[in-house]
Amino acid sequence: MIKNRSLHLMLITRLAAVTLIVSVLVAILVVGKERERVFQKAREKALMRTGMLRMLILENLDAPNLGSHEAIRKMVKSMAYQGSDLDVGRYVFARIIDASFTEVARVVNENHDQINDLVQYIESGQHRIPAGVSRPEMTWVRVGSRRYVYAMVPFANSRGDIAAYVEGFYASTEQEDRAAFRNLLQALAIAIGTVLATSLLLYPLIVQLLRRVERLSLRLLDANMEMLRVIGSTIAKRDSDTDIHNFRVTIYAVRIAEAMGLDASMIRTLIKGAFLHDVGKIGIRDNILLKPGKLDENEFTEMKKHVHHGRDIINRSSWLKDALPVVESHHEKFEGQGYPDGLIGTDIPILARIFAIADVFDALTSHRPYKSPLSFEDTIDILIKGRTIHFDPEVLDVFIGIAKPLYDTYGNRDDDTPRYDLDEIVKRYFRADIAAYLD
Numbered sequence: 025m026i027k028n029r030s031l032h033l034m035l036i037t038r039l040a041a042v043t044l045i046v047s048v049l050v051a052i053l054v055v056g057k058e059r060e061r062v063f064q065k066a067r068e069k070a071l072m073r074t075g076m077l078r079m080l081i082l083e084n085l086d087a088p089n090l091g092s093h094e095a096i097r098k099m100v101k102s103m104a105y106q107g108s109d110l111d112v113g114r115y116v117f118a119r120i121i122d123a124s125f126t127e128v129a130r131v132v133n134e135n136h137d138q139i140n141d142l143v144q145y146i147e148s149g150q151h152r153i154p155a156g157v158s159r160p161e162m163t164w165v166r167v168g169s170r171r172y173v174y175a176m177v178p179f180a181n182s183r184g185d186i187a188a189y190v191e192g193f194y195a196s197t198e199q200e201d202r203a204a205f206r207n208l209l210q211a212l213a214i215a216i217g218t219v220l221a222t223s224l225l226l227y228p229l230i231v232q233l234l235r236r237v238e239r240l241s242l243r244l245l246d247a248n249m250e251m252l253r254v255i256g257s258t259i260a261k262r263d264s265d266t267d268i269h270n271f272r273v274t275i276y277a278v279r280i281a282e283a284m285g286l287d288a289s290m291i292r293t294l295i296k297g298a299f300l301h302d303v304g305k306i307g308i309r310d311n312i313l314l315k316p317g318k319l320d321e322n323e324f325t326e327m328k329k330h331v332h333h334g335r336d337i338i339n340r341s342s343w344l345k346d347a348l349p350v351v352e353s354h355h356e357k358f359e360g361q362g363y364p365d366g367l368i369g370t371d372i373p374i375l376a377r378i379f380a381i382a383d384v385f386d387a388l389t390s391h392r393p394y395k396s397p398l399s400f401e402d403t404i405d406i407l408i409k410g411r412t413i414h415f416d417p418e419v420l421d422v423f424i425g426i427a428k429p430l431y432d433t434y435g436n437r438d439d440d441t442p443r444y445d446l447d448e449i450v451k452r453y454f455r456a457d458i459a460a461y462l463d
Contacts, residue, residue: 035234043223050215058208059164066173066194067162073115074160074177074190081120081188085181090122090188097129116172117142118192128188141168142193158186170195245454248343256299259306269386271442272434274298276382276423277375278449279430283422284378292453294375297350301379304334304351331355331364349373354380357414369416377416381407381423384414389435397436400428 080099084091100120116139119130132139145167157178165174173194181187196204257267277298281291305313308330312323319327334351338344353376356362358369388403398406404424411417434442 035230039223039227039230043219046219047216050219051212054211054215055208058204058211061207062196062204063162063164063173066196067160067175069115069194071160071177074175074179074192077120077190078179081179085179085187086183090120090128093128096120100129100131115175115192116195117146118190121189121191123185123187125189136195138168138170142170142172146193157189165193167193242455249450249454252296252299252344255303259300259302268438268442269390270299271446272390272437273301273379273382273386275434275442275446275449276386276430277379279426280378280382280419280423281375283426284419286374288453290375293346294350294378295450295453296344297347297354297375298379298382300334300338300344300347301350301354301383302330302334303337304330304332306337307333328355328363350375350379352376354383356380358416359413362414372416374419377419381415381420384410385423385427389431391436400431400435 077100078085081090081096084096090096100118116133116136117130120128122128132143136142157176160175160177162176163174165172175190175192175194177190178186179188179190253270256270274295277294278291281294286294308327312319312326315323331352335348338348338351350373352364353367353373356365356367356372356376357380358372358377360366360368362372385403385407388398388406389400391397404427407415407420407424411420434445
C-alpha cells in the first residue's frame with residue numbers, strides 16, 4: 025500500500041483543530057466559572073459587612089430621615105478604623121443613601137490606585153440605583169482598566185419599609201488577584217491537559233481506523249479506475265480494433281494540463297473525461313459507427329448524438345459526472361462551429377479545449393483501418409491551420425512546445441508502454457492523494 029502522508033496530515037490537522045477548539049471552549053468555561061467564584065466571594069463579603077453595618081445603625085432606620093446623619097458617619101468611620109473591608113483594599117468605596125437617594129455617609133479608600141476615576145464615575149451619575157429595589161443587587165462594573173463588583177443592599181426598618189441603601193464597589197486585593205489567577209491557571213491546565221490527553225489516547229485508535237478506511241478506499245478507487253478503463257476500452261474497441269488510443273490521448277492531455285499548471289483535482293477530472301470521451305458511441309448504430317467511408321449528412325447528424333448519449337451515461341454516476349465538460353464539449357470548436365452547443369472561445373471548458381488538441385493529434389498520427397498515420401510535421405501543420413478556428417491558440421502553443429518528445433515516445437505506439445505510463449500517472453494523481461480523493 026502506498027504510504028499516504030496527506031491523509032495522515034489531514035487527520036493530524038483536523039484532530040489538532042478540534043483539540044484547539046475544545047480547549048478554547050473549556051478555557052472560556054473555566055474563566056467564566058472562576059469569575060463566578062470571585063463574584064460569589066465578593067457577594068458573601070458584601071452581605072456580611074452590610075449586615076454588620078445594619079446592626080450599628082438599626083435605631084436610625086426607624087427615625088425620620090435616618091435620624092442623626094452625623095452619628096451614622098461616625099459609626100461608618102469607626103468601622104473603617106477597625107479595619108473593616110470598607111477601607112483595606114476590598115470595598116474601596118461605600119456609602120449610605122437614604123430612601124430619597126440622598127447620600128448620608130461615605131467611606132473611601134484613598135490608597136486605591138484608581139480611586140479618583142471610581143469617584144468621578146460614581147458622581148457622574150453613570151451608575152444609578154434602580155428604583156423599587158427591595159433585595160440585594162450584585163453585578164460586574166468596569167471603570168477605566170479595572171473591574172469591580174458593584175453591590176447595592178437595601179436596609180428595611182422595623183415596619184418592613186426600605187429606609188436606606190448601602191452602595192459599594194468591591195476591588196480584590198493583589199493577594200486575591202494572585203490567588204484567583206493561580207486557581208484559573210490550575211483549572212485551565214487540568215481542563216486542557218484532559219483534552220490533550222484524550223486526543224493523544226484517541227489518536228492511535230483513529231489511525232488504526234484510518235488505515236482500514238484507507239485500504240478500503242484504495243480498493244474502491246482501484247475498482248473505479250478499473251471500471252473506467254473497461255468502459256473506455258470497450259467503446260474504443262467497438263470503434264476500432266484497439267483501445268490504445270484512449271491511453272495515448274489521456275497521456276497527451278495530462279501533459280498539456282501539467283504544462284499549463286492546472287491543479288491536481290482538474291487533472292483527475294481530465295483523466296476520467298479523456299478515458300470516457302467517446303462513451304456515448306455505445307448508442308450509435310454499427311452501420312454508422314463502423315462505416316469505412318465518409319458519413320453523409322444524415323449519418324453525421326446521427327453520429328453527433330453520441331455526445332448526448334455520453335452526457336446521459338456520465339450523469340448517472342456521482343464519481344464520473346465531473347468528467348462531463350470533456351465528454352460533452354470535446355467536439356466544440358474555438359470559433360463556434362462545433363457541436364453540440366456551438367460554444368465560442370473560452371466558453372468552452374478548458375479541459376475540453378485541452379482534450380480536443382490531444383484527440384486530434386493522436387488521431388492524425390495514428391494508424392486507422394481507413395488511413396495511414398501522418399508524420400509529426402504534417403500533423404503540426406494541420407493543428408496550426410486550425411489555430412483560433414478549431415483550437416484555443418494559447419493551449420495549442422503550450423502543446424506545440426512539448427509535442428515532439430511526446431510523439432517520439434508514444435506516437436502511433438500500440439504496445440503496453442502507454443498503458444504502463446498511464447497507470448503511473450493514475451497512481452500519482454489518485455492513489456498518492458487519497459485524502460483529496462475522499463474529499
